[in-house]
Amino acid sequence: MKPTIAIIGLGNAGSLLATRLAGHSYRLLLFDQDRSKAQALRETLLQTVHSVDAEAMDCKVTACWEADLLVLAVSEARKKVVAEQIRQVATCKIVISLATLSRADQSGAHLSGAVQQWLPDSKLVNVWLAPAEDAHLPDSAFLSGTHEGALAVVSELLTVAALTPIEVEDWSA
Amino acid sequence: MxxxxxxxxxxxxxxxxxxxxxxxxxxxxxxxxxxxxxxxxxxxxxxxxxxxxxxxxxxxxxxxxxxxxxxxxxxxxxxxxxxxxxxxxxxxxxxxxxxxxxxxxxxxxxxxxxxxxxxxxxxxxxxxxxxxxxxxxxxxxxxxxQSAEEKYADFIHRYPDIVQRVPQHMIASYLGITPAFLSRIRGRKAHPD
Structure with a gap:
């Protein structure tokens, strides 16, 4: 079965992950509060990768209900609200809390422990994208979480997305 | 849910x-x-x-x-x-x-x-x-x-709801008979003589 991934929030981090996963063996369900964003991203993906299996969704709960793996890529400020909306359909599923690492703002790292509290029955993995400063170096992604099986699945996913996974200790602890 | x-x-x-x-x-x-x-x-x-x-x-x-x-x-x-x-x-x-x-x-x-x-x-x-x-x-x-007739009679008796919801060729596949044969059985049931 081709895994279905819901990406909720299509800012820089969400779009980057979607773009990197397009054309691989995943079905992507794209959602953004601004619906035109999901539609536009889908069209861009279709133009670059013909084999892409991506759909713009109207409802984030339906997207997460259908998906096997969820990516929460909304701003840190909105994560609590969105987590509460999708909690019921996220039970037992792997949820990636996605953010872009920036030195100026470490607030994401402080909040990372909270997302697991908002989604107590999901397997949460925090992922921080760290684009390489030198274009010749591969991009990497830091990840942390307490569920080993989920960490392994997410590491594999990041590798497929051409992001070198680097496991770090739980920064929220 | x-x-x-x-x-x-x-x-x-x-x-x-x-x-x-x-x-x-x-x-x-x-x-x-x-x-x-x-x-x-x-x-x-x-x-x-x-x-x-x-x-x-x-x-x-x-x-x-x-x-x-x-x-x-x-x-x-x-x-x-x-x-x-x-x-x-x-x-x-x-x-x-x-x-x-x-x-x-x-x-x-x-x-x-x-x-x-x-x-x-x-x-x-x-x-x-x-x-x-x-x-x-x-x-x-x-x-x-069981004969095909018996299998079909048994199926519609046991699963009347499924009969309404799936196409005939799938019922034939489930019973292990061809769709054409199922169609004949259904015809005979509808007009016994």
Missing amino acids: YDRLHQHISRLVSLTDDEFAFLKTLFIPKKLRRKHDLLQAGDVCKSIAFVEKGLLKAYTVDAKGVEHILQFAPEDWWISDLYSYLTGEPSDTQIDALEDSELLLLERGNMDIMVENIPKMERFFRITLQNNYIASQRRIKSALS
Whole structure:
């Protein structure tokens, strides 16, 4: 079965992950509060990768209900609200809390422990994208979480997305 | 989202509210659209699925590309490739949705956690597996000894709801007869002389 991934929030981090996963063996369900964003991203993906299996969704709960793996890529400020909306359909599923690492703002790292509290029955993995400063170096992604099986699945996913996974200790602890 | 599961379990064992609340945390809620698949041949069947809403079919495809339907699963039924689920070996079965469906998936590890924490569920799964075994035995006997007419009469008697919801060629596949032959049987039933 081709895994279905819901990406909720299509800012820089969400779009980057979607773009990197397009054309691989995943079905992507794209959602953004601004619906035109999901539609536009889908069209861009279709133009670059013909084999892409991506759909713009109207409802984030339906997207997460259908998906096997969820990516929460909304701003840190909105994560609590969105987590509460999708909690019921996220039970037992792997949820990636996605953010872009920036030195100026470490607030994401402080909040990372909270997302697991908002989604107590999901397997949460925090992922921080760290684009390489030198274009010749591969991009990497830091990840942390307490569920080993989920960490392994997410590491594999990041590798497929051409992001070198680097496991770090739980920064929220 | 858990109403049917709750009723279904309550028929065999009674759970406290706390027990059911805990049990809910062990199932993956999964919405599956019509024609989308839950299990592909060659993959390991990682979970058993309870159907809250919708209808699924389990089938194998032979060397000629012909589908042989093993099971239909409407609401209140479980569907999986139990052999693959229990042994961890790749499945030769495909499962997909005939209607938009809402499922609750139970992975092996979570089933262990469930019966460890709620021992009453052992009884539930024992009876459920017994029923599954009885149904399999009935199906084997029917395949070996009943005429096509008897198989069809038995099917519509046992599963009147499924007859309304699936196309005739799938019922023929389930009964192991050609669609043309099923059509003749239905014609004879409608006009006995």
